[in-house]
Amino acid sequence: MNARLVVLASGSGSNLQAILDACAEGRLQADVVFVVVNRRSALAATRAEAAGVPAVYRPLGPYRNAFPADARSAREAYDAALATEVAEVKPDLVVQAGWMHLFTAAFLDRFPGKVINLHPAMPGAFPGAHAIDDAWVAHERAGLDHTGVMVHLVPDEGIDDGPVLAAQRIEIGPDDSRESLEAKLHEAEHELLVRAIGEYLRR
Ligand code: GAR
Numbered sequence: 001m002n003a004r005l006v007v008l009a010s011g012s013g014s015n016l017q018a019i020l021d022a023c024a025e026g027r028l029q030a031d032v033v034f035v036v037v038n039r040r041s042a043l044a045a046t047r048a049e050a051a052g053v054p055a056v057y058r059p060l061g062p063y064r065n066a067f068p069a070d071a072r073s074a075r076e077a078y079d080a081a082l083a084t085e086v087a088e089v090k091p092d093l094v095v096q097a098g099w100m101h102l103f104t105a106a107f108l109d110r111f112p113g114k115v116i117n118l119h120p121a122m123p124g125a126f127p128g129a130h131a132i133d134d135a136w137v138a139h140e141r142a143g144l145d146h147t148g149v150m151v152h153l154v155p156d157e158g159i160d161d162g163p164v165l166a167a168q169r170i171e172i173g174p175d176d177s178r179e180s181l182e183a184k185l186h187e188a189e190h191e192l193l194v195r196a197i198g199e200y201l202r203r
Contacts, residue, residue, distance in 0.1 A: 013044025
């Protein structure tokens with residue numbers, strides 16, 4: 001029986017597309033059963049709909065409005081509500097594929113060992129939302145000659161941190177530009193993410 005994947009995305013969804021393609025082509029014994037985006041402009045929702053996968057837009061904003069003086073409570077309330085919605089589709093794995101929101105235990109404790117995250121840097125390097133820019137600045141200023149991509153489990157609120165499932169080093173060469181580096185990283189993460197999901201599901 002195919003595994004049930006939930007994908008969470010905030011951006012263009014190229015990694016969601018890589019997962020959808022791998023499922024459609026039988027490279028993953030899995031189906032994406034539900035997609036959540038937290039930005040209205042996220043192209044990931046359009047990609048999900050094109051593949052016939054239910055996609056919903058769930059922003060944090062209304063929870064911030066409900067808890068104007070308490071950002072922590074807003075996050076926890078949002079996470080609890082989203083966890084309930086995600087649990088309804090009975091996922092085997094929840095994939096953060098460009099998901100720009102840091103979950104609290106209110107979400108993570110509902111899916112222990114079942115949430116993974118993709119990040120465009122090597123383990124321990126450049127956590128956060130601007131890893132590619134950060135690596136490029138380190139290259140220009142200090143001659144950094146590599147960065148990478150990784151997939152890790154998300155056990156807690158550590159930022160882009162947790163037990164590593166897969167990682168790949170990417171060289172930054174003299175002919176690279178910021179754009180060519182980003183293109184190399186995206187190409188690598190599309191492959192790495194599908195491979196990491198496959199290995200996770202076979203465990
Ligand atoms: C990817 O590069 C992913 O690694 C990164 O967001 C991008 C989403 O691209 N995630 C992070 O930076 C997490 N901290 P996509 O929307 O085209 O899949």
